[in-house]
Amino acid sequence: MTDLIQIKGVTHAYRTPNGPLPVLDDLNINVPEGEFAAVVGPSGCGKSTLTRLVAGLMKPDSGEVWLHGKRVTSPRKTVGMAFQNPVMLEWRTILQNVILPLEIVAPSMPRKDRVARAEELLALVGLSGFEDKRPSELSGGMRQRASLCRAIVHKPDVLIMDEPFGALDAFTREDLWQTMHELRAKEPFTAVLITHDLRESVYLGDQVFVLSGRPATTQYVMNVDYPGEGLRKLDGLYTPEAAQMLATLREQIQIAQGRQPGPEVH
Numbered sequence: 370m371t372d373l374i375q376i377k378g379v380t381h382a383y384r385t386p387n388g389p390l391p392v393l394d395d396l397n398i399n400v401p402e403g404e405f406a407a408v409v410g411p412s413g414c415g416k417s418t419l420t421r422l423v424a425g426l427m428k429p430d431s432g433e434v435w436l437h438g439k440r441v442t443s444p445r446k447t448v449g450m451a452f453q454n455p456v457m458l459e460w461r462t463i464l465q466n467v468i469l470p471l472e473i474v475a476p477s478m479p480r481k482d483r484v485a486r487a488e489e490l491l492a493l494v495g496l497s498g499f500e501d502k503r504p505s506e507l508s509g510g511m512r513q514r515a516s517l518c519r520a521i522v523h524k525p526d527v528l529i530m531d532e533p534f535g536a537l538d539a540f541t542r543e544d545l546w547q548t549m550h551e552l553r554a555k556e557p558f559t560a561v562l563i564t565h566d567l568r569e570s571v572y573l574g575d576q577v578f579v580l581s582g583r584p585a586t587t588q589y590v591m592n593v594d595y596p597g598e599g600l601r602k603l604d605g606l607y608t609p610e611a612a613q614m615l616a617t618l619r620e621q622i623q624i625a626q627g628r629q630p631g632p633e634v635h
């Protein structure tokens with residue numbers, strides 16, 4: 370079967386006043402339908418650039434991005450996005466914020482169906498009862514939960530997340546990881562997650578792609594063999610198997626950073 374996301378030999382440089390800044394160099398990433406790809410790499414290596422290319426917000430200098438058998442050449446409605454700082458419209462309630470993509474992608478969908486869909490998702494992430502609140506009335510973790518609902522409300526082919534949990538405290542972050550697994554179990558989607566957190570990459574990813582330093586290429590791919598069956602448990606992160614995976618990834622990041630052991634990533 371063809372992979373749902375295919376990034377084929379993508380090379381890109383930004384034009385800057387000081388000349389071209391090569392950011393991606395012959396990058397190749399394939400993600401099968403329903404799988405969760407985590408992408409890690411040194412700071413500034415080009416991870417966010419990769420998300421823009423997959424979403425069709427930018428075109429690469431060379432190489433191709435394919436989603437669901439179609440070449441990406443312009444912004445795609447079938448992509449959902451979530452970022453570190455969820456941009457919520459304060460003049461809309463949480464429910465109205467979650468519904469927003471449906472207003473754009475499915476304008477003919479009856480309002481009651483949109484509301485039902487948003488309510489269903491908000492319940493899945495534990496936000497029942499908060500539908501009528503304004504974004505500023507919610508905690509950071511709750512806003513991120515709502516933003517995940519908004520990112521998948523229109524059932525996108527692909528969910529792209531750029532450090533969505535990066536600004537949250539450790540406990541809230543782990544709660545959100547669990548929520549991601551529960552969402553996936555009920556609403557299967559294909560995902561690309563950019564993260565600086567190796568534990569997060571192992572807990573959420575089916576595959577972890579380690580990018581090299583800039584210009585980034587695919588340096589290493591790990592197929593995550595997470596300990597235990599079924600829905601992943603946080604306890605699994607404290608097993609020897611997980612420790613081995615984390616050690617391997619840490620080593621790869623150090624190679625990518627081109628220097629000896631240091632504390633850049635957690």
Ligand SMILES: Nc1ncnc2c1ncn2[C@@H]1O[C@H](COP(=O)(O)OP(=O)(O)OP(=O)(O)O)[C@@H](O)[C@H]1O
Pocket residue numbers: 383384385390392411412413414415416417418419
């Ligand atoms: N629009 C742009 N124009 C010029 N340079 C850019 C532009 N966007 C990003 N860059 C530069 O390209 C490089 C890669 O940026 P990018 O944001 O993709 O990296 P990243 O891996 O996501 O970084 P981080 O890990 O710090 O979030 C950086 O050096 C950045 O300064």
